[in-house]
Amino acid sequence: MDWNVECPLxxxxxxxxxxxxNFKQVMKIVNCTNAGLFLIPQNxxxxxxxxxxxxxxxxxLNLPPRMRQLKYLDVSNNKVTTFDxxxxxxxxxxNLNLHSNFITTLRNGxxxxxxxxxxxxxxxxKxxxxxxxxxxxLNYVQRLNLEDNNLNTLENQWFVGMPSLKWLYLSRNVLRELRSGVFDTSNHLDTISFTENKIRNIENNAFFGLEQLATLDLSNNNILSIPSKSFLKLPNLKKLxxxxxxxxxxxxxxxxxxxVSVLSLSYMPHLSVIEEGAFANLTKLISLQLHDNQKLVFIDPNAFENIPSLRNLYIHNNRLRVLPHKIIQSLPSIKVCHFYSNLLHCDCxxxxxxxxxxxxxxTSIMYDGAMLICYTPPSRYGLPIVSLPQTNQTQNCVPMTIPIYDKNYEVSIGEELRLECHATGVPEPNITWMLPNGSMLSQSIKYNRIEVKDKFILIVRHLQKSDSGLYACQATNSEGFDISETxxxxINKPIRIIALPSTLNYITITWNGTKYWSMISDYQIHYREAKSRVNYRIVHLSPYSRRYTFSNLKSYTSYEFCIVYVYSTEVYPVDCINATSGKALDYLPGITSVNTKAVAAVITIVVMIFILACAVMVVRKFKRRKSYNSTTDEEDTFVTTQIPLENVYQPNTYMCSSKTSLIRAQEQ
Incomplete structure (x- = not known):
């Protein structure tokens, strides 16, 4: 429809x-899209x-005056940095659209x-x-989009002025944590998106005040564990x-x-195990997304407890070997299960x-049964399960271990070894752990450095050289057994000692590799004269030590220095070197660490003394010049009559020209 008005070029x-x-209405519109403008038209x-x-x-963003009828303003995809x-x-x-500009700061008001x-x-x-x-x-703002910026924190006060806010989009910023109380005044929020940030920590009360929140997207962050307690503050949450x-x-x-009615836990790069009771009392859950987790190998048969409404289960594109029938039996409302593209073990x-x-x-609950393909045993590899014969009676089958560890490990001394193994079979198999020394552990125990947790996890702490060898998980039932080994x-820690150059009767050593000390209980330096049989002298190290200076050593003498790891009464050398002391000087006996603050203080004192000396010299020179300039004619005459002319006239001195002129004037 035509609008009879002067229109900008x-x-x-x-x-x-x-x-x-976000906006649908018949309006008087001025459209200057892609018009090559550098300023907003003023006419x-x-x-x-x-x-x-x-x-x-x-x-x-300089707008012309008298635009009081303006309801919709789109300044997207420009170069706006400021607005008046x-x-x-x-x-x-x-509606105000400032998408894709160069704004870096928003000021109060x-x-x-x-x-x-x-x-x-x-x-x-930006x-x-x-x-x-x-x-x-902004009392009536309902939708705020702050996606694709560089925000690294959230402030509670931002949202105090927006009591009507319903949709908040914060994706693709650099947020690292969600602190308690940020949303305690945002009780109308319906949707929040935090996707693709760097969030690692969520405090227990981070979502306090969000009683109406229905959708929460925390996908693609750095969250290592589910902050279960924080979700208890969200009584109306429907999608997570x-x-x-x-x-x-x-x-x-x-x-x-x-x-929640919809829960998504897909595309997780490290998810490998879902334990017993992981999903419990989710009475309103209808759809569960657990697909495309490339390391997911085991779901406990009792993972689901009191999930009466679940209809759709998506567990395709994982590395699951079996889908226990008990899982399906525990879901009374299940309608569809997607299980294709797993590593299906085709036994009973x-x-x-x-x-x-x-x-x-x-009607089958298995979505597209023709896509369910056998992966093992080798005799059935590649066969669709629909090509296998039906059976009307329960059969037994030998166990199959499901190890969650690699075939080989190289672990540094003093660290922790953690192995996990599950198994499937009919009847349900028992798991036994076999250690390199021949020990067999089949129950949950904790003794000295070794622990078996929930029968499935073996932990060996403070590893020693004697812990090297073959570890095995054995699953056994009445039909047979299966073993997985690693x-x-x-090995020693990758820590190396370096001796720094020295010409005095001391030796300074430094070392790298302290990042590997996280599991270490005690590190020490042992030292003595090389080829000596006397006992080592010992220095205990802190996790932050990087160097030590040994003083009061014999001059021109070779010493042996070793960094060792100590656990209980066992001593394990990590690295040793020989270093030779230089010329003896009088230093305080013992061992001292280099104190950078002391060095800085000494340097500061020396610099201050030097500056003070320079200042004294300048003042003295100034006083001499002032004294010369203030002498009377008589004093000048007296001085010149007492001093021979040849001693006064020295062209290379800095005051010779003025003195010479004075003497010549007196002679005339």
Whole structure:
């Protein structure tokens, strides 16, 4: 529809329906998209309701006056870094789009006056700093987009001025933690997206105040464990996304008593085990996404407890060997299970699946049964399970171990070895651990340095050289047994000593490799004269030590220095060197560490003394010159009559020219 108004060059002015994701309305529109503008046109009609100046080269957001009818402003894809206070006079503005600009800072009261603003898009800028009250006065803002910026923290005060906020988007910033109380005034928030940040820590009360929150996206962060307690503050949470986080296992009651209906835990690079009771009392859960976890090899048959409403289970594209029938039996409302693209072991454990797919009495819950392919045993590799015969009776089959460890390990002395192994079979097998010394452990025990936890996990702490050898997990039932082994080699720490050059009767040594000390209980330096049989002298090291200076040594004498690891009464040398002392000087006896603060203090004192000496010299020279300039004629005459002319006239001295002129004047 035509709009009879003066229109800026390269712009279109018309009455039409504005149809965007967040705004749909018939308006008087000025569209200057991609018009090559460097400034916002100033000859705009005061009746303009929508101004679109996207995809230009505008740097300063300087609006013409009298734009009080403006409801929609799109300045996206420009080069805006600042905007003037004229924007605060747009009292009818409902939508402000500043997407893809170069804004770095928001000051207090930046948007004051926009009291009816509903949508604010600041995504894909360079935002690093937002003052506490930058969003003050935005009482009706419902949608705030801060995605693709450089924000590394959140402030509670930001949201105090937005009591109507419902949708908050913070994806692709550099947030590292969520602190308690940030959202305690945001009780209308419905959706928050934190995807692709660097969040590692979530405090227990981080979501306090979000009673209405329905959707929470924490995907693709650095979260190592599920912060279960923090979710208890979210009574209306319906959708929770943890995709792509580096979580290694889901432990018992990881998700317990939540009201979520959709839960996603896919694309996790390290997830390998889901323990018994990991999903408990999720009475409203309808859909569970557990697919594309490339290290997920085991789900405990009792992982699901009191999950009465689950209909859709997605566990495809993992490395699961079996899907225990007990899991399906514990889900009374299950309708569809996606299990394709796993490493399926085709023994009696899959009989229930074959019967379910081939049954004519009901619809199979297995999605596309033709895609379920055998991986093992070798005799059935590549066969679709639908090609296997049906059976009407329960069969037994030999166990199969499911080790969660590699075939070989090289572990440094003093560290911890942790091996985990599960098994499947009918009847349920027992697991026994076999150690290099011939010991066999089949129950949960903790003795000295060795612990068997929940029968599935073997832990050997403070490794010694004697712990090297073959470790094995054996699964046994009435039908037979299966064994998985790993070879462990315990080696010295990669720490090396270096002797620094010295010409005195002391030796300084330094070493690298302290990053490997995290599991060490005690490190020491042992030293003595080389080829001597006397006992070593001992220095205890702290985890932060990097060098020591040994003084009061014999001159021109070779010494042996060793860094050793000590556990109980066992001593294990890590690295040794020989170093020779230089010329003897009188130093304090004993061993001292280099104190950088003392060195800095000495240097400071020397510099101050030097500056003071220079100042004294300058003052003395100034006084001499002042004394000479203030002498009377008589004094000058007396001096010149007493001093021979040849002693006074010295052209190379700095005062010779003025003295010579004075004497010549007297002679004349």
């Amino acid at each position: 390269k712009c279109a002015c018309y009455i039409g329906r504005l149809d965007t994701e 705009l009609s005061s009746s303009t309701e929508a101004l679109i100046v996207s995809s230009n080269s505008i740097k300063d 206070k004229q924007i605060q006079k747009l009292i009818q503005l409902r 930046q948007f004051s006056g926009l009291k009816y603003l509903i949508n604010l898009d600041l995504s894909k800028n 935002l690093r700093y937002i003052e506490k009250h930058a969003f003050g006065g 996304n943890f995709d792509g986080n580096p979580i290694y296992r889901l432990v018992r009651e990881t998700f317990c008593n939540l009201n 454990n899959i009989d229930w699946m074959v019967n379910d797919i081939l049954s004519k009495n009901h 070879l462990v080699k315990v």
